[in-house]
Amino acid sequence: MLTLRRRCGNSVVRIMVTERSDGDCAPLDGSAPQAVTVLRQVHGTRVVEVTRPGGHQGTCADAAWTSAPQATLAVRSADCVPVALYGANASGDGAVAVIHAGWRGLLDGVVPATLAELRHHGIRDVRAVVGPHICALHYEFGSCELSAATTALGPSVAARTSWGTPALDLREAARLALRSHGAVIDREIGRCTASDERYFSHRARGERGRTAVLIRLEPKPWPERPMSGSEQEQEATGATTGRFTSPLGRPEPKPKSR
Ligand SMILES: [Zn+2]
Numbered sequence: 346m347l348t349l350r351r352r353c354g355n356s357v358v359r360i361m362v363t364e365r366s367d368g369d370c371a372p373l374d375g376s377a378p379q380a381v382t383v384l385r386q387v388h389g390t391r392v393v394e395v396t397r398p399g400g401h402q403g404t405c406a407d408a409a410w411t412s413a414p415q416a417t418l419a420v421r422s423a424d425c426v427p428v429a430l431y432g433a434n435a436s437g438d439g440a441v442a443v444i445h446a447g448w449r450g451l452l453d454g455v456v457p458a459t460l461a462e463l464r465h466h467g468i469r470d471v472r473a474v475v476g477p478h479i480c481a482l483h484y485e486f487g488s489c490e491l492s493a494a495t496t497a498l499g500p501s502v503a504a505r506t507s508w509g510t511p512a513l514d515l516r517e518a519a520r521l522a523l524r525s526h527g528a529v530i531d532r533e534i535g536r537c538t539a540s541d542e543r544y545f546s547h548r549a550r551g552e553r554g555r556t557a558v559l560i561r562l563e564p565k566p567w568p569e570r571p572m573s574g575s576e577q578e579q580e581a582t583g584a585t586t587g588r589f590t591s592p593l594g595r596p597e598p599k600p601k602s603r
Contacts, residue, residue, distance in 0.1 A: 347534065348579045349474060350563075354433025356414070357563040358441055360474050362427075362534055362556070364543040369554040370421045377402065381417045381559070382409055388449040392442075392462045407450050408459040410442035412466075414562045420445040421555035423545035424484075424538050426519045427476035429560040430459065430528065432468040440468045441560045446522075448490070448513055452497045456522035464527070472531040473523050476558040479548055481514035482507040483539035494518065 347362040363370060370383075377383040380398035385405045393401045395411035395418060409418045410430075418441060420427045425447035433439045444450075444459050463471055481504035486494070488511050495503050498521055504514040516533065523530055539549035544556050 346580070349532065350577050351431060351472070351531065353431045353439035353441070353562065354437035356433070356439035358431045358439060359561055359563055360429045360431075361559040362474075362476050363559075364556060365545060365554070366543070367556070369545070370419070370557040371553060371555040373419070373421065373557070377419070380415060381419055382411075383419045383421070383557075384409060384443075384445070386420065386445045388445075388447050390450060390453045390455040390458045392455075392459050394462070394466075407445040407455050408442060408462075410440060410459065410463060410466075410468075412438060412440040412468075412562070414564050417559050417561040418443040419557045419559045421557045422447075422476070422478065422538075423547045423552060423555050424479040424549075426451070426478040426515050427558035428456070428519065428523070429474045429476070429558050430463065430471050431560065432463060432471035434467040434469065439562045440466065441562055443558060443560055446515075446519055448486070448494065448515065448518070451515070451518045451522060452494055454522075456519065457526045460523075460526040460528055471528045473528045474531050474558075474560075475516070475519055475523075475533045477534050477536040477538050477541070477544050477556070478515050478519075479539045479546065480516065480537035481505075481512045483537060483549060484512050484515060485510050486513040487511070498522070 349360040351358045373383045391406040392408040393406045398416040420443045428444040430442040485506045491511050502514050502518045504512040506512045538544040538546040545552040545554035
């Protein structure tokens with residue numbers, strides 16, 4: 346898991362990017378811990394506001410935002426683009442958001458819809474962390490859909506696979522959508538789900554598993570002293586440290602009925 350900590354107004358934001366070794370997050374929509382909002386993702390553009398930890402659990406939506414401390418928001422993906430956003434209002438109160446952005450969501454505008462929602466609530470200086478997704482070299486795309494994508498997003502999203510067929514560049518599509526609607530890209534996790542087996546890939550390996558990107562506002566204020574690089578960014582895998590516990594936890598077994 347990659348963990349990033351960032352300043353967000355008067356708060357600290359924690360962003361977590363899981364890997365295969367952290368477990369399969371696909372089953373979590375029915376069994377996530379109470380404080381985690383896991384959406385039922387439908388490749389749409391609906392954005393929900395989460396007002397308490399665990400709010401909107403299982404709601405059909407592809408984006409969520411919150412200003413509630415300790416409400417963890419999660420999106421799950423295998424090849425689609427997961428995005429975590431953070432920003433603050435004029436008083437310094439932080440807000441965070443997540444987006445599940447597949448090609449359909451990108452074309453239909455799930456990224457601008459989410460940024461508009463944040464802006465509507467006075468959240469400014471929005472920054473984005475873009476999680477692992479399939480790269481253009483491995484993302485063959487029908488030429489009909491590709492022309493719809495270039496019309497909606499611009500010619501630079503058209504690419505070629507490593508085997509020479511038309512491809513969609515999801516990273517470029519996410520970049521364009523974020524930047525053209527006022528978000529600054531803080532970090533792109535430049536890893537391809539098709540070629541990096543730390544992640545699940547539906548397209549490359551037919552996997553049903555999902556990794557997750559999670560974000561939450563931490564309760565404690567930003568420290569007075571500057572944080573060191575290692576405080577801002579930690580990467581740990583269960584295999585190497587043996588101490589790691591997923592913030593999502595493993596799905597708990599259902600209690601036995603008496
Ligand atoms: Zn790739």
